[in-house]
Amino acid sequence: MLKLRDTLTGEKRELVPIANEVRLYVCGITPYSEAHLGHALFSIVFDVLRRYLEWRGFGVRHIQNFTDIDDKLIERANETGASVADLAERHSDAYMTQLGNLNVLPATEYPRATEEIPNIIAFIAGLVTKDVAYTSGGDVYYRVREKDDYGKLSKRDVNDLRSGIRVDLSELKNDPLDFALWKSAKPGEPYWESPWGPGRPGWHIECSAMAMNALGEQIDIHGGGSDLIFPHHENEIAQSESFTGKTPFANIWMHNALLTLEEEKMSKSLGNLVSIDEVLDAYGPDALRMFIVTSHYRSPITFSEEALEAAQAGAERLRQAAFSKSITTGQSLDPTEIRERFTEVMDDDLNTPQALAALFDLARAINRAHDAGNDTREAQSTLRELASVLGFTLLNPTNRDENAAPFVDLLVELRSELRTARQWELADKVRDNLVELGIELQDGPDGTDWSFQ
Numbered sequence: 001m002l003k004l005r006d007t008l009t010g011e012k013r014e015l016v017p018i019a020n021e022v023r024l025y026v027c028g029i030t031p032y033s034e035a036h037l038g039h040a041l042f043s044i045v046f047d048v049l050r051r052y053l054e055w056r057g058f059g060v061r062h063i064q065n066f067t068d069i070d071d072k073l074i075e076r077a078n079e080t081g082a083s084v085a086d087l088a089e090r091h092s093d094a095y096m097t098q099l100g101n102l103n104v105l106p107a108t109e110y111p112r113a114t115e116e117i118p119n120i121i122a123f124i125a126g127l128v129t130k131d132v133a134y135t136s137g138g139d140v141y142y143r144v145r146e147k148d149d150y151g152k153l154s155k156r157d158v159n160d161l162r163s164g165i166r167v168d169l170s171e172l173k174n175d176p177l178d179f180a181l182w183k184s185a186k187p188g189e190p191y192w193e194s195p196w197g198p199g200r201p202g203w204h205i206e207c208s209a210m211a212m213n214a215l216g217e218q219i220d221i222h223g224g225g226s227d228l229i230f231p232h233h234e235n236e237i238a239q240s241e242s243f244t245g246k247t248p249f250a251n252i253w254m255h256n257a258l259l260t261l262e263e264e265k266m267s268k269s270l271g272n273l274v275s276i277d278e279v280l281d282a283y284g285p286d287a288l289r290m291f292i293v294t295s296h297y298r299s300p301i302t303f304s305e306e307a308l309e310a311a312q313a314g315a316e317r318l319r320q321a322a323f324s325k326s327i328t329t330g331q332s333l334d335p336t337e338i339r340e341r342f343t344e345v346m347d348d349d350l351n352t353p354q355a356l357a358a359l360f361d362l363a364r365a366i367n368r369a370h371d372a373g374n375d376t377r378e379a380q381s382t383l384r385e386l387a388s389v390l391g392f393t394l395l396n397p398t399n400r401d402e403n404a405a406p407f408v409d410l411l412v413e414l415r416s417e418l419r420t421a422r423q424w425e426l427a428d429k430v431r432d433n434l435v436e437l438g439i440e441l442q443d444g445p446d447g448t449d450w451s452f453q
Helices: 037-055 071-080 084-101 117-129 158-164 203-215 226-244 276-283 285-293 305-323 336-347 352-372 377-389 402-420 424-436
Strands: 003-006 011-014 022-026 060-064 133-136 139-142 179-184 199-201 219-225 250-256 259-261 439-444 447-452
Touching: 003 250, 022 037, 022 203, 037 060, 037 084, 037 219, 037 250, 037 259, 037 276, 037 285, 037 377, 060 203, 071 084, 084 276, 117 133, 117 139, 117 179, 117 199, 117 203, 117 226, 139 226, 179 203, 179 226, 199 203, 203 219, 203 226, 219 226, 226 250, 276 285, 276 305, 285 305, 285 352, 305 352, 305 377, 305 447, 336 352, 336 377, 352 377, 402 424, 402 439, 402 447, 424 439
Parallel strands: 022 060, 022 219, 219 250
Antiparallel strands: 003 011, 133 139, 139 179, 179 199, 439 447
């Protein structure tokens, strides 16, 4: 029985899909600049969720949006002289390439806010008709106090919120807590025609409209970073449930913790970013994924090169055990207990650290079985299968030259012949030279295996 912790109730809840497939919506990026390691974090977390759901037999309809019209995009476009559309397209395309390099499965759909304007306008019009939204000077605002349970996701009291809120003097709200659904056009900004005049949608309404258009009025899982709980996801709940009259908007709210760098959240606004490409070039996708899934998705992760190096070494241990030459004689190593353990801990709120512990135990058992001359075929197949559920490629890091493999094979064969001829000194010299080139040798009863260190 798969259970996930629901941010709204604070409890682990069994996943019972509304229909014949899991409706999963994940808040994506605002493509105003290059994606960073924090974006890789949430992408990998929800990729693992998607992979595990499918492995457990669920169908999944996975939607991840691009917020391609937003205050930050407009500001960056004005700074750089690029158009908002070109800026968003360039960074969206780059991010999609990075997702492929991270071995993240593509979502079912990637809706873009600018392609959903008619749906957004219809959504806002419905809220105005229900009198939970109002027009003011070309803007449209949601009436927060019309939602009796506003604050239920973030556990905040409306009255406490009101005391500390700042109001932009350019806004014409009836109440400081009300939030914009539609913003009237300012000179030089992109705009669309609407019943309230030219303008553009507010941030919060975009996701509700895209989620509802792609998945329906109620969804199974709504995901995103914990920094989105308030106000973004709180406002999504309010406007969506007000529009449909149905509760809950999402059965499970799932939020990943954030990546920190020197005790600060990694963010564009703080300028303390590490790019995805930078880490991929240095360590490869499996090391980055290992770094992330070693922690539970609800636990903050602190970035360090030492942690990535350890993750790289861990990924390599799994790869070596999974692809070392299979032993086909002797007693067969049964991986059933590991498979059951893996399922049990992943069913418990996607406990990837414990799932990894099971994989490393299986890798050690494979290595021991190798040494004992026992059959490892089934165990290695299971290790590869379970590792793929977590999204590992188990390939050599991308910065290794695979073209060198035939030459390494030749040198390893030469060393074996030298050892057979008892020319130990020359054999050791070949081994030492291979080690200097970053090649690790493993001598076993069936010969010598090698791998990049």
